[in-house]
Amino acid sequence: MQVLKIENLKKYYGVNANITKAVNGISFGVSEGEFVAIMGASGSGKTTLLNCISTIDIPTSGFITIGDKEITKIKEDELADFRKDNLGFIFQDFNLLDTMTIEENIALTLIINKEDIINIDKKVEEIAAKLGISDILKKFPYEVSGGQKQRCACARALINNPKVILADEPTGALDSKSSRMLLETMNQMNKELQATILMVTHDSFSASFCERVLFLKDGKIFNEIMKGEKTRKEFFDEIIDMLTLLGGDLGNVR
Amino acid sequence: MLGKLAIRNVKRSAKDYIIYLITIIICFSLIFALNLISTSDVVMQLSKGLDMFQYIMYFINAIVLGVICFLINYTTKFIFEKRSKEFGMYSLLGIKKRKINKMFLLESMLLGFIAFIVSMPIGFAVSQFLSLFIVKILELPQAIFIALNLKSVILLAVYFSLIYLLVLWRAGRRIKKSSINDLLNLEKQNEMKLTKSTKHRTVLFLISMAVGIAALVWWNVKFKPSTIEDASIFTVILGCFVLLIISIYGIMISVGDFILSIVLNNKKIKYNKDNLFIARTFSAKAKTMGFVFGTLSMIITLAIFFLNISGLNKGLYDYQIDSNSPFDIAVTDEREHLKDYLEVIQEDYTIKDDFIYEVYKDKTATFLNTAPFADYKDEENKFDPVVKLSDYNILMELRGKDTVSLKKDEYIIVSDLRFKDDMKNYNINNITLSNGTKLKQKDFITTGYWARLSNEYYTLIVPDEVVYNLEINESHLVVNTLEKTNVELKEKIKTKLPQYFVVVNEEGEETTEYYNTVVKGELIESTNTMTMILSTICIYMAFIFIASVGTIIAIQSLSDSSKYKYRYKVLSNLGVKDDAIYKIIRKQLLILFGIPIIYPIIINFCLITSINNIYKIILANNTVYLSYFIGSVGQFLLIYAVYYIATYFSFKRNIKEV
Ligand SMILES: Nc1ncnc2c1ncn2[C@@H]1O[C@H](COP(=O)(O)OP(=O)(O)OP(=O)(O)O)[C@@H](O)[C@H]1O
Ligand SMILES: [Mg+2]
Numbered sequence: 014m015q016v017l018k019i020e021n022l023k024k025y026y027g028v029n030a031n032i033t034k035a036v037n038g039i040s041f042g043v044s045e046g047e048f049v050a051i052m053g054a055s056g057s058g059k060t061t062l063l064n065c066i067s068t069i070d071i072p073t074s075g076f077i078t079i080g081d082k083e084i085t086k087i088k089e090d091e092l093a094d095f096r097k098d099n100l101g102f103i104f105q106d107f108n109l110l111d112t113m114t115i116e117e118n119i120a121l122t123l124i125i126n127k128e129d130i131i132n133i134d135k136k137v138e139e140i141a142a143k144l145g146i147s148d149i150l151k152k153f154p155y156e157v158s159g160g161q162k163q164r165c166a167c168a169r170a171l172i173n174n175p176k177v178i179l180a181d182e183p184t185g186a187l188d189s190k191s192s193r194m195l196l197e198t199m200n201q202m203n204k205e206l207q208a209t210i211l212m213v214t215h216d217s218f219s220a221s222f223c224e225r226v227l228f229l230k231d232g233k234i235f236n237e238i239m240k241g242e243k244t245r246k247e248f249f250d251e252i253i254d255m256l257t258l259l260g261g262d263l264g265n266v267r
Numbered sequence: 268m269l270g271k272l273a274i275r276n277v278k279r280s281a282k283d284y285i286i287y288l289i290t291i292i293i294c295f296s297l298i299f300a301l302n303l304i305s306t307s308d309v310v311m312q313l314s315k316g317l318d319m320f321q322y323i324m325y326f327i328n329a330i331v332l333g334v335i336c337f338l339i340n341y342t343t344k345f346i347f348e349k350r351s352k353e354f355g356m357y358s359l360l361g362i363k364k365r366k367i368n369k370m371f372l373l374e375s376m377l378l379g380f381i382a383f384i385v386s387m388p389i390g391f392a393v394s395q396f397l398s399l400f401i402v403k404i405l406e407l408p409q410a411i412f413i414a415l416n417l418k419s420v421i422l423l424a425v426y427f428s429l430i431y432l433l434v435l436w437r438a439g440r441r442i443k444k445s446s447i448n449d450l451l452n453l454e455k456q457n458e459m460k461l462t463k464s465t466k467h468r469t470v471l472f473l474i475s476m477a478v479g480i481a482a483l484v485w486w487n488v489k490f491k492p493s494t495i496e497d498a499s500i501f502t503v504i505l506g507c508f509v510l511l512i513i514s515i516y517g518i519m520i521s522v523g524d525f526i527l528s529i530v531l532n533n534k535k536i537k538y539n540k541d542n543l544f545i546a547r548t549f550s551a552k553a554k555t556m557g558f559v560f561g562t563l564s565m566i567i568t569l570a571i572f573f574l575n576i577s578g579l580n581k582g583l584y585d586y587q588i589d590s591n592s593p594f595d596i597a598v599t600d601e602r603e604h605l606k607d608y609l610e611v612i613q614e615d616y617t618i619k620d621d622f623i624y625e626v627y628k629d630k631t632a633t634f635l636n637t638a639p640f641a642d643y644k645d646e647e648n649k650f651d652p653v654v655k656l657s658d659y660n661i662l663m664e665l666r667g668k669d670t671v672s673l674k675k676d677e678y679i680i681v682s683d684l685r686f687k688d689d690m691k692n693y694n695i696n697n698i699t700l701s702n703g704t705k706l707k708q709k710d711f712i713t714t715g716y717w718a719r720l721s722n723e724y725y726t727l728i729v730p731d732e733v734v735y736n737l738e739i740n741e742s743h744l745v746v747n748t749l750e751k752t753n754v755e756l757k758e759k760i761k762t763k764l765p766q767y768f769v770v771v772n773e774e775g776e777e778t779t780e781y782y783n784t785v786v787k788g789e790l791i792e793s794t795n796t797m798t799m800i801l802s803t804i805c806i807y808m809a810f811i812f813i814a815s816v817g818t819i820i821a822i823q824s825l826s827d828s829s830k831y832k833y834r835y836k837v838l839s840n841l842g843v844k845d846d847a848i849y850k851i852i853r854k855q856l857l858i859l860f861g862i863p864i865i866y867p868i869i870i871n872f873c874l875i876t877s878i879n880n881i882y883k884i885i886l887a888n889n890t891v892y893l894s895y896f897i898g899s900v901g902q903f904l905l906i907y908a909v910y911y912i913a914t915y916f917s918f919k920r921n922i923k924e925v
Binding site: 064067068069070071089090093094095096097098100102108110112113117121122124125126 | 269272275276279280352353355356357358359360361362363364365446447448451
């Protein structure tokens, strides 16, 4: 069953001569419990696509259906409820609130969902331990490192066990050990809780965790490859080949 | 729980909120004070006949209300921007916008309510202070007490609700209209707007300029002694103000683009030093803050205008005193009597200087025979007063002014500007004194004159040797004392020397004449202090305005400081030295503080020059208003500079913080 369906999505910035077609007619579907990676050169529209799906941004045209709801049509309030119950979003630039401690940032989701305090504390500690940030919980975002911030942002998105996770380069600032910890956490959620994950990444290693990789170029889908029965190593090599074909210097090629 | 978190958040950004709170407390105190005064029973009673007073109160109230509405809206927007990222995150995590809106509303209302309560006692105190002014303005015998009354509390509550309804309605719409992305990136987006280029703004700039010039020319044409008394003058004033307001807003919105287009179109200017950088910053600021700058410019225009008026009035007052009594004591009597006066004065005062001179009569009366004196019927006293050059020079020296010199056949006429104006049409140059001496005019001066020098209009200064045969009209004694003179001295002279004051007329009636003695202390006390009071009130208003402008710009730049914190960190990581960064900051702040003051200074210069057309005849001279103008602008810049420096240091601290 397709939990996410995108049809001819377009998002343009600017007007007239200055127009940027950040997303220029993208269509694809994602089944429930699928773990999909999105790759593409810098500026190819990955963040924009994710922002539209998460209703953070409003698309210029096209349709986005999540579950059985066409989200460009439904009311603000209903969207808010949808985000509260189903969505976890990891930002490329973290978007932590400077005036709150790491702990408070992570707990925000639960607080908004009105969980009781004992539960909140337990859950925060649990996810923090999984991502290796237990000892910085009392600090403020400007007192911790970039990678720690990123893990905090991930913890915030994942703590609620969301049905749909939209992750914009969640491993961009992480070393391979932390990356692996995070990817494993996401993988676990994907397997155990049937969470649907859409992850933007520049890193072929991270992408090889997924079942399918979409390649974006200039706001359009350039290609897509499936893992199928391949081993992770085979899939990894295939991704690298694809990237070479794409012609971009996508860095982090291991 | 979320409420608690939000409150904790507010606490952590207390610094921003304190600025906000102080601003609205000041605002509401001011409104409350004005309310108390304009609704107070005592003042109502007093101002019954004074429609003018009521109108002035309404006018001030309206201006203050407008300024305050703007200020509160601005600070609310500022706070909103500060918290927009938090709100965006709440929204993303599933809180409905309605609820976020309610949260912000409650928060602002709570702060507003605190300000509302606190402002009442403060406003009450301010009103007592203001009532002192009123007592003086209306020359009341005793102080009045402005009581607290329900009406003004209700009025304040109404204003409060209106302002907040308006402001919060706007904030609500802002939340509703923005996507989560907008909220999360509000600060970034503000900067995005800058890159949009708009050609038609250059046209707007030129039109606004034309409107401004038209208003100033109109004002200048109408502000002439001949037209000022027309009833239409109020229409002119109002019309000019409206045109100027339009012009100020237009120019402030478009000036950035205009300058940028000039810089970009000229390579020589473009690549010279920091020009491009400055022009870009300038136009960016003017674009995002065009409207704010417009309002700031308007308030600054008003502030400088009030300072100018205050300066003019102060000048008027000083000139009145100086032209009526430059010496502490001046007596007119026969020479033998004068030593008696001196004795009386000496009883209580230490005499610093004293001097006696004579005024002679020139019965030819060349000047008195001109048309302006046609009704001068007193044949016996029909003469031009004449004073010897040496006497005049001694008087000038005593006043600390420049002396003059004359050739044998020259004379000088001294008078005031009004008389000089009257005489313009008669072109009298050569005169013949009644003893046959022919003299030609060397100069017509207005600086050395004071009303008591001889008669009320003018005096001829002639070489010492030409006064032979001229009859002495009377002798004058002038005295400067070490101590300040007061009213009692005059009373004392009167009671000690009654024989010189009591005049018996033909019917045998006794009358007492006081006019032959002038005591400076008495004059100061009796001169209408209205001008002084008016000038004090003007200054008071001006300070409020300057403070508002300073606060807004300070808030604006401090918000910049947190926005730019990262940018400066990058610069510093790139190896730019701290000193260089500080220089950039200083320059940026200078632009921010500088943009809104240039046009107001130009406007005020024109306005005041026109107003001087009327004031000049009652001021010391044609150009003295320039010194008042420079004085006002100087005062303004002084306070403004304090804000600038304070902002610079907080800015520096802010970017150093993290
Ligand atoms: N708010 C905006 N206004 C105008 N143009 C924008 C805006 N946001 C993004 N763009 C443009 O849209 C295009 C796609 O941007 P997007 O952020 O989606 O790229 P991306 O694929 O996420 O790149 P990266 O890998 O560097 O994060 C870019 O050319 C970008 O400059
Ligand atoms: Mg991106």
